[in-house]
Amino acid sequence: MIKIQAEANVPTEHGTFRMIAFSENENDWMPHMAIVAENTDFSKPVNVRFHSECITGEVFHSKKCECGQQLDAAMKYIHENGGIIIYLRQEGRNIGIINKLKAYSLQEKGLDTVQANLELGLPADDRNFGVAIEILNLLDVKDINLLTNNPEKVKYVVDSNIHLNSRVPLQIPANEISKGYLQTKKDFFGHLLDDNDN
Numbered sequence: 001m002i003k004i005q006a007e008a009n010v011p012t013e014h015g016t017f018r019m020i021a022f023s024e025n026e027n028d029w030m031p032h033m034a035i036v037a038e039n040t041d042f043s044k045p046v047n048v049r050f051h052s053e054c055i056t057g058e059v060f061h062s063k064k065c066e067c068g069q070q071l072d073a074a075m076k077y078i079h080e081n082g083g084i085i086i087y088l089r090q091e092g093r094n095i096g097i098i099n100k101l102k103a104y105s106l107q108e109k110g111l112d113t114v115q116a117n118l119e120l121g122l123p124a125d126d127r128n129f130g131v132a133i134e135i136l137n138l139l140d141v142k143d144i145n146l147l148t149n150n151p152e153k154v155k156y157v158v159d160s161n162i163h164l165n166s167r168v169p170l171q172i173p174a175n176e177i178s179k180g181y182l183q184t185k186k187d188f189f190g191h192l193l194d195d196n197d198n
């Protein structure tokens with residue numbers, strides 16, 4: 001069972017957030033995180049994003065995906081409207097950074113995101129959002145607006161004890177490099193993306 005291990009207020013470029021670390025024990029160096037905007041009103045549906053770690057996109061501003069821009073957009077959104085980002089340590093859709101770089105290497109040879117994972121003998125997406133539901137329960141959140149384009153995340157909430165009030169799209173316009181990646185998300189995973197954006 002995970003629990004809150006530590007929490008503190010952290011000022012950022014997007015405002016100040018309460019950062020909370022969740023794990024089974026305090027020696028976990030990669031705990032899941034929740035960042036809670038100061039003006040969050042828990043008596044109304046809470047804006048929530050489940051965000052999977054992407055070191056290439058978020059730290060190094062990779063152009064292959066839109067994860068860094070989505071994280072920034074979500075921080076800005078919850079700073080303005082209240083809400084929580086649940087930052088999940090699911091690098092590379094939970095195959096880890098070593099396997100993700102191996103997959104990128106295969107992508108350089110022409111495979112798409114999904115084909116590359118399968119070629120490595122790994123699932124196309126190995127994530128489970130159950131832990132995000134657990135975190136919402138620990139924070140006593142019962143009703144949410146979910147910031148996502150991913151129908152799988154929507155399904156996890158619908159199948160849980162949390163009420164889904166609405167889905168808020170979080171679309172970032174494609175660039176020349178991310179175009180194919182976004183098209184695969186739409187075609188293979190059924191992500192809810194508008195045509196004119198990718």
Ligand SMILES: Nc1nc2c(ncn2[C@@H]2O[C@H](COP(=O)(O)OP(=O)(O)OP(=O)(O)O)[C@@H](O)[C@H]2O)c(=O)[nH]1
Pocket residue numbers: 050051052053054055065067070090091092093094095100103104113117147148149150153170185191
């Ligand atoms: N295996 C693999 N993982 C990737 C690749 N590109 C991005 N990722 C990972 O994908 C995760 C982000 O998931 P996405 O499927 O892009 O988006 P999502 O979070 O499911 O959906 P949204 O809520 O709409 O953003 C992060 O963990 C990234 O590290 C890739 O080419 N291969």
Ligand SMILES: [Zn+2]
Pocket residue numbers: 054056057058065066067068
């Ligand atoms: Zn990414």
